[in-house]
Amino acid sequence: MSATLPALRVHGLGVTFAGAGRLVLDAIEFSLGRGEALGVCGPSGAGKTTLALALLGLLPRGARYAQGTERHLGALRLDDLDDRGWSAVRGRRIAMVFQEPLLALHPALRVRRQIVEVGRLHGLTDQESTRRLHEGLETMGFATPDRIADRFPHQLSGGQRQRVLLAMAMLMRPEVLIADEPTTALDPERRDAVGDALANLRRDHGTALLLISHDIALLRARCDAVVSLRDGRLADAPVVDAPVAGVSTRAAPTTYDAGADPMTHDALTASTRPTSASPNAAAAPLLRVEHLHVGYHTPSVGAEDADGADDVLRDLSFTLARGEVLGVVGPSGAGKTTLAQAILRLLPTRRGRVVFDGTDLAAIDGEPLRRLRRRLQHVAQDAGASLPAHQSASAAVAEGLEVHGIARGAAARTQAAALLAEVGFPATLVDARIDTLSTGERQRVAIARALGPGPDLLICDEPTASLDPERREQVLALLERLRDTRGLALLLISHDPAAIARLAPRVLPL
């Protein structure tokens, strides 16, 4: 009906945060026609996610729109909507795929149930919702949509969750789809599949796409125009890209320069890199995983899989020496995060053993396990979700020092600030609440928090996925330095071939 009007038009959009006193967005202008795609890039903390939330009327408390802000969806002026008006728009006419998919899914409901409920809200029959869900999941490259639909969000890998969210967002064939870093948790092949699915959505349903990413290559490949957001203002994107190492969108080489056979590690570590760990310590591995089986229960798998046929991880064995970096690679859904969680005792193992420095992790519990956690730390994939949202950055980091008796009170805060500085976190934000930080900022808080207790082994689950090239370089250099100076062993889970190649002489493919 409104064929001449653009799908989304924004004029003079400004946002301020009361607490920080900074103008997060300033006089944003753009318009997006039916079926068009606009890419927004920009460094971490530039306000990319805030822009998306502002377009959906979902700004956090304390945030305010500047005078003269105008947002139009077709002929509808969004600034005039009340809560009821917004709920008729969100999900149906504008859909959003959040950057941290775990925060956007209801943790206690199976995927199918969530979709059906969203469909009901918008007047779809359950059958129609299910049909569209299956279609969407197939488009997103799932071979067995039924199985995925029967899982709980925590039973999906990060990449699977992102694709499930995209399928959900497409449920109502929205006029505008806002996707915030929709491919960060995906391997290059799946990244292409998702890109193709987004292109189909534009072509088949005329959906206009606002694609937010720091991956300029992806934006250039998938969007009609690319703009850059810097310090809250829009500008033309740089023509010559900043170092976007390892983010080529197509056909990334999968030949990592390391032995594929995990059992040959001793020879490899000895030859590739001098470790700073003491030579005799190298004799006993820091981490030994023996014949590990881990699985989930799904109802659609008829006869309960007592034989472990449906296990995500099957008969996995490897070892990791002190100060060694082991890369863990594999396609989305291969069980990379599951492996991390099983080692951390967040998931029960079905069979096999995880031995950390001579201690069988399944054999201890309570206080001994808690004390051992000091030496075994984790940077989660959805780093933001793993932090206490209501605390300040420095309090979150100080907590790790306090609970292990390393420092208390003011001393802990000072050390926390030093750790935050070490990971390149802006000093002005150390007292800001976690939930006012950008994803990239939270990522660095999570790394600082994990480093606080002084671990021997750090499990990093996609530590660079949500960072812009500059910050990514910073984090990689930091990990490298920690390995060399502290003798920190790393289990590095990543889709980023360049990061793996740089840090991990040995790779475990899943």
Add this chain to the structure above:
Amino acid sequence: MTRPQRHRVDATTLLTVGGIVALTLAGPALAPYAPTEALDPQRLAWQPPSAQFLLGTDGFSRDVLSRFLVGARHTLGVALLAAGVALVLGTAVGLGAALAGRWRESFLMRCTDALLAMPRLLVLLLVVTGTGALRLDALALVLGATGWMTTARLVRQETRRLLATDALRGAIVLGVPPARLVTHHLLPALAPTLAVAATGAFASAVPLESGLSYLGLGVPTPLPSWGNIIAEAEGDLLRRWWVVVFPTAAIVGTVLLANRVAERLTHGDAP
């Protein structure tokens, strides 16, 4: 698709709650007569509402408005204290069960279910007839001790959900000890649930106190409470309607209001 939203209680509800609190606090100062004083048993008993006695008088010629205003403190105070007791007990049991896990959790929750299955009024009657008239604080304690089970179930369920979230798992992996996990991570996240549970416990304690007082087993006479004001009309409720209508309306209104607050606090938690 939904980010956590703040749930607000609307202005009307807040104003009403504020009004009731103010009236209750100012009750003795506002009361035109002493609430326990028999003014003139010969001539002023069972006076219908008039300019002199806005809500009439009871059989002892005591002013019902004065008794109503002062009685609010006893009725609401006891219910508030009872809700507090229920909240503390219920949170302790619910958190304990969820954190203990396995057979201890099953044991605690089965006990809770068993207690929940007992008719509360019957238990209260048994206790109160066994001990005789209770002091106000003891009455609140007994009401709280029989009303924590729903809170325990809510808290256990929500705690289990929270323990599966990334934020709590992050704290566990960091090595946060159980006590700090409760104080710094679980309790702040449980706050909305606890608010709902407390309001519910309050809403159920108000009519129970009134019922016990009506039976002469609650707030001890001659101290007024909404329940024992109504009790005075016994024998001829219809003709002495003014003794019945106003306290009853207050009881029903308070319960409805508490439920509304609870509803506003929960609203939006659904997916």
